[in-house]
Amino acid sequence: MLKDKIYKDIKSGLRQLRLRINKNYTVEIPNVAEHGDFSTNAAMLNAKANKMNPRELAEKLVEILAKSKSYKSVEVAGPGFINFKLSKSVYHKALAEIVKAKKTFGSSDYGKGKKILLEYISANPTGPLNVVSARAGAYGDSLHRIMAFVGFDPFSEFYVNDAGNQVDILAESLEIRYRELHGDPLEEFPTEAYHGEYIKDLAVMLNSVDGSKLFHIAEKDRLERMKDFALEEIHKMQVESLNRFDVNFDNWMSEKKLRLEGILEEALSYLAEAHCTYEKDDAVWFSSSQFGDEKDRVLIKTDGNPTYLVPDIAYHLTKYQRGFDVMIDVLGPDHHGHVAKLKAALIALEMEVDRLEVVYLQHINLLDNGEIIKMSKRTGKIITMDDLIDEVGKDAARYFFLNRRPSAHLDFDMELAKKKSSENPVYYCQYAHARIHSILKKAKKEKISLKDYDIKNLKKLDKPIELDIIKKMLELPSLLNACADHREPHRLAGYVHELAGMFHKYYAKYKIVDADHKELSQSRMYLISAVKNVIAISLDLMGISAPEKM
Incomplete structure (x- = not known):
């Protein structure tokens, strides 16, 4: 501005x-x-x-x-x-523009409609979403909100790995628990199977639908039924968790669907036509070392099945085919090696590899009373997204995940996230919003409102902190542009905390509502009403509520 x-x-x-x-x-x-x-x-x-x-x-x-x-x-x-x-008059005029803009303050056409594909979470459909998925969800959804607000055209997508070895193991794990219900337990539950209690729950649900009739069909058909049932129920479970976390996707892309539509074969044929594949040791290889990878990679194993690289290449091929200007993959820190293989394939296929960006979210440590909570999906020792929401609430979880840059390790302090005090940063921000609402409500009872306010009286806002608050609010538009450009929504978390802190200091130092000084009271009410609006906008872009009472 x-x-x-x-x-x-x-x-x-x-x-x-x-x-x-x-x-x-x-x-x-x-x-x-x-x-x-x-x-x-x-x-x-x-x-x-x-x-x-x-x-x-x-x-x-x-x-x-x-x-x-x-x-x-x-x-x-x-x-x-x-x-x-x-001059002070410039800031007063700018304040009036902020108030006039209401909920659109900070929005723009900065992105000029550029089409952005945001793929994030994309967790295996083999169990509940965990805290790693929660961090990715908070990050991806907030970046999507910010980009849309400043004029980009973002499209969010969840890639479902509903084919391959992991879903075969899921079906086998369900069958074991299903047999237990019918008096046929194993002496020892396989280490490689999924151990979580949710598998037992799925077995009970399946038994209530199919009873014992699955024992009377061929093993292949039985496992296929169990696979389909588990995938459908776990998908419902994941969607419900995401709804609780206020994360929505524009599209769910199925690996199984890609396979049925022949997209994997299409990707392989393109690589073959580009003379980038060869056969060795009864397997099909990709000469990825010619395109920046450290060594060549197997595409088709000796048993005729594709490696996990093939569906990933095929999936990214569809991203290019759908005409996005930029494609952003939000991945965990253990994916660096895989991205090199993928980019090698894109270069071989003469794709514009610069259109693909990768954001790596670093590791999370959940701390409970200062101790790190150990987690493992395979053994069933996990803290789910639902567990986290139940424990600290959606708002605190989202803020804590967003308060660190994506490339930084995150120690999530569960005890701090539950505190109802200024130590808890999300509570600190939300309390500023609620306090302003309370002040304005109190002023109304004292017959002081902004209905008859003359903005010429903004000149009464001459204290350094009042001008500093206006300056801070005016940073929002350019800050949001930077959040979008650099893919760093954590900047907004820091910003709203700073603005809330400035308000709290202002409130502690100056009387806002004073019946003996109506015009000054109105001017200060005008200022804090703008602060309330900017805090609400900022929190909403992070998927966090702005309560009017706390």
Whole structure:
């Protein structure tokens, strides 16, 4: 908002000087507050093309810009930077624009409708979603919300690995538990099977539907029935968990469907036509070492079945075929090696590999009273997404996952997430919103409202902290653009916490509602109503509620 105004003023100044204009100059907030409200490198970027010394050009620009009433001061710094201090009236006018924008403040067409495919979670359909999936869900869904808000066209997708060895083991695990119900237990439950209690629950559900009749059909048909049943029920379970976590997908892509539609064979034929495959030791190999991978990879095993690389290549082929401008895969930290193989295949198929981005979410440690909780899906020792929601709530879980950059390891402190105090960052943010609602409600009872407020009285907002709060709110549009560009929604979590902290300090220092000073009260109410709105927008983009009472 203000950056755009300053940028245009600089451009106008360069035109008045009849100079060639390099439009790549920037307007930024200085790291040191004493340097002003904003700073630009415009003179430094435009000096060479105009055969001028940067500082000389900066001085000429300052002479023009300083005439504007918008600026309290405009000064040259260092080798040619220009620092701006804005007049209070500019901030008051900007505050009015924030209030006027309501829930659309910060939204824009910045993304210009660019089509983005966001694939995240994509957990195996062999059990409940766990905390790793929860972190991916919070990250992917929030990035999707932010991108949509600033004008991109994001499309979210969950890739379901419903074919291959892991679902065969799922069916076999279900059969073992199903036999137990009919008095035919194994002496020892296989190590490689799935041990979770949910398998026993599935067996009970299946038995209530089919009874003992599955024992009277061929083993192959029985296992296929059990596989289909387990996949369907676990999919329902995962969707219910995601609904509780406020995560929705535009599409669920099935590996089984890709196989039935012949997409795997299509991918293999493309690689063969590109002369990138060969046979060795009764297997089909991909010469991936020619395309940046550390060694060649097996595509078809000696038993005639594809390796897991083949369906992954086929799936990504469909991503390109669907015409997305950018495809973002959100993966765990153990996928680095696999991505190298995948990208080698895309290069071999002459795909624009730069259109594929990979975000690696680092490991999570769940801490309970300072101790790390050990987890394993295969042995059944897992903390599910539902467990986490039941324990700390959806809002706390999402905020804690979003409060760290994706590339950072995350220690999730369960005890802290449950606290109803300022120590808990999500509670701190939500309480600011609820407190403002309470203040405005109290003012209404005292017959002070904003209905008859004259914004000319915004000049009464002259305290440094009041102007700082306005400045902080004005950061939101560019911050959201940065969140989208850098795929880093954690920036928003930090931002809303800072804004909430500024409000709490302001509330502690100044009386907001004072019946003896109506115009000042209205001005401060106007300010905090904007803060309430910006906090609500920020929390909503993170999938977190903004309560009016706590």
